[in-house]
Amino acid sequence: MIPESGSPHGGDDGTPPQGFVRPSLPTLFLAIVPPLFMGISDQTIVSTALPSIIQSLGGFDRMALVVIAYLAAVTVSAPLYGRLGDALGRRRMMCVALCMAVVGSAFCSLSVSFEMLVASRFLQGLGGGGLIGLAQALLGQYVGPRARAKYQGYLATIAMVASTFGPVAGGLITGHFGWRWIFALNIPLGILAFVLVMRLPPRQTPREKIAFDYPGFLLFAGFVATALTIIETVKRGAAVHSTLFLLVAIAGAILMLLVLRERRAAEPLFPGDLLGRPSIFFSMLLAMCHGGLYVSLLTFIPIYFALGHGVPPRELGLLMLPVTLGIGSGAFVTGKLINRTGRTTLYPAISLSLASALLFLASVGIETLSPWQASIYFAIVCLLLGSVMGVVQITVQTEAGIKRLGIATASVVLSRSLGAASGTAFAGLALALTLDLPAGASATSADISAEMLQPGFHNVFRLLGCIAAAGAAMAFLIPRRRI
Template sequence: MAQQQVDAKADTPPGGVAGEGERPARSPREIRLVMIGLVITMMLAMLDNLIVGTAMPTIVGDLHGANHLSWVVTSYTLATAAATPIWGKLGDLYGRKGTFLTSIVIFLVGSALAGLSQNMNEMIGFRALQGLGAGGLMVGVMSIMGALVSPRERGKYQGMFAAVMAIATVGGPLLGGFITDHFSWHWIFYINLPLGAVALAVVWVTLHLPKVRSDAKVDYLGALLLTVGITSLVLITTWGGTQYAWGSKHIIGLIVLAAASLIGFCYVEARVQEPMLPLSMFRNRDFTVVSIIGFIVGFQMFGGVTFLPQYQQIVQNASATNSGLLLMPMMFGMLVVSLAVGQVVTKTGKYRVFPIIGTVVMGAGSLLLSTMGVGTTRLTSSIFMAVLGAGMGFLMQITMLVAQNSVQLKDMGVASSTATLFRTIGGSFGVALFGSIFTNHVTDGLKSLPGASGSGSDGTGQMTPAKLRTLPEPVQSAFHHAYSNGNHAVFLWAAGISVVSIIAALFLKGTPLRGAGKAAGEQAEGSDMAAMAH
């Protein structure tokens, strides 16, 4: 397809609906081929962070770095959060295809190097490199899909991506355990290479997008300030009250650095010609609301869910592989609801009720999970996880859809990246905050345990299920209760944080999707038929 220059004014079509712009006619076959590449890429991005979890004990044991275990995850999420808005803006300025392909290459290089790591410092650094690429994968998939299909038709495709995300949530831990047990932990990174190569080839050959703009500069100062601010906040959440006292010079210094960086970021973004994160987008109430909801969804998904395998393996005595299987009810709830919501939005063009229902159900799921104790059956916990999954299913793709619907087509990339950014930041804060809460409760629960210090655990989650089963019954019971209390605290906090998302969802205006309504729907169908004929 011939490349064409799209003027910014074209983003406001006749009729005054800002943001739709021109979408060249494409055959269904072309769209399907591109979607194959996007789905593989989304699977890579989702699996990578999840597949490491079950392999983590082997990795840190092999590389002698148990004290730095959390940074294998945090370095990845921090790099992803910092890079996401940069990739989105680069895509808007210089073309989404080129930046997307570049992010895939960086991700694959990081994967290869992580597999070759010989110590924890190398692993943490190469995981950060992976995260830099992963930021471009997630936002690239969503912004390219936004450029290919209209908001009205986007729901059914986003349901497909939601299915990939749900499958990856369970498939990641299962695959990680299988590879670690039957091959070696190195292959959890090497497996990305052939899959990534296929995605790279498919997108390179099949994706053709019109050039949008290329005459502006990237806001590198804004990117630097945002990175410093986010990193400082996560370090405060991670270290405050655990490694350093809240009143220590380290934490106070980080608070000052975070405040100065974020204030400076807002100052820069309000004045540069091409801001990395246009603050004007937050004048749109719906965009602001879904950003808040997305942040809390990230909190729940990446934060709280991280601790379910801990509960299953330590308290319920499940193996690593079985703990992945026990997550399937959550995946099933997320999958079914996401697909159903996508179809309803596509047919009706209405979505306002779904964020309200989703936030309530998500909060209820967290509250139910907080009630699990030592005697809770696997059936009961499975039902509770299904409720949480259903709540997230209502929200995961709606937040992206509303964010994209709130901006002009020329800002689709930065809108997608901002929505992804808030979810990723939420995940980073969730892992840090819930990790601190969990560790404190487990440590407190083991303080009075005779011989705990010699049991091979420091009370912070280093105890493996296999080692625990070799200890005397009183010690096992103490660990069961300590981990159960930690789980209770984590999900009780998660339920409380969900209240904020419920309140935010009530303020959603529910601006009609472009192309929504009967007449517009008929027009959209006509456009689709024209695309097929073309």
């Protein structure tokens, strides 16, 4: 049995309610580790398979949609899972999330067109939006405050392994078996996770009344969908088309309604009282910049290696290993420095400034480096990016206080996911606008030469350099600088 277990439905001192059943530690971890691993690896495993996907299905100028569709679905569904998990039971909602993720993965592996793959990735993301957050919440449900910190450290290690595993496994699986298998392997893993989650004790307390900002949720989802549609419209060369102006007007109207709704909602999707605090507000913006940087790099670096240097899928995974290890190592070193000095925002402010300089240098001469030299170069960039999220979490949680810990942490996840989706979309736009592609949207990698790619990737790295500089500015602006 788990020591110091508690439940949010128990007493104020953390004691569990009458009849509360505590699972054993192996039972709990066997239940939450597979969903957590699936949710994190699904965000990155597709990156090294993208060259093979576009060779099979086409859609080079829209390839970022394979990543964006998943991230957008995670962004809009994560807060819904969190609130429904509080009200209806986290075990039940985890089962729902797993079912959607498995069904989405099955459709991804069976996709016969680029459009079907994007739609299937969105469905997969609707499930993925609950996997990570509900895994963390289930740990908090069954483990008391004093023991929770130690077990959260274990989950952080698993998260780093999953993040590193994704691109490496994606390249190796694609090279040996084909890109469809990176999705098909989710099916047995998801079914196993479902069985293990069902072994957890059922909810012991009555259902709560659901107080969720559904109008705000729908407006937010509509705004995200419209914004991504605008970016895709610009990609197709409709910069001055009437459709574009109509979409911009619709996005503006939805955003205005969303702001008005959030000001009046009793349980707003975006807690205004927290966002009104400068340390939290600038931390959220920093999280957005970090999400855009990291996911864009993991998405487009494999494309650069595959099409710019002709690297086969099997080697792509190995080339991405230093890159993915870089961010984990950066997070580890930053954690040690914070623990020793108490300083927080100093590290991302300096690191992102250096990362910005390196990305601007990449925009003028990265093609002169061999693939392995470029891999080490980007590993250094990601090492610097590793300084960000630990600082954001510590700052936001300290500012919010223990009573608002859950909603503050969820807001960080939402900000990072939104930044990842929008950053990847704009990076894809920067690449697509410089390419003179054959007519039609089904261009494959065979239609793209290394010479055609160079100006586009120069623009991508310039854009990411600007995002890194903006992130450094946000870190400098955070008032709380120590813990």
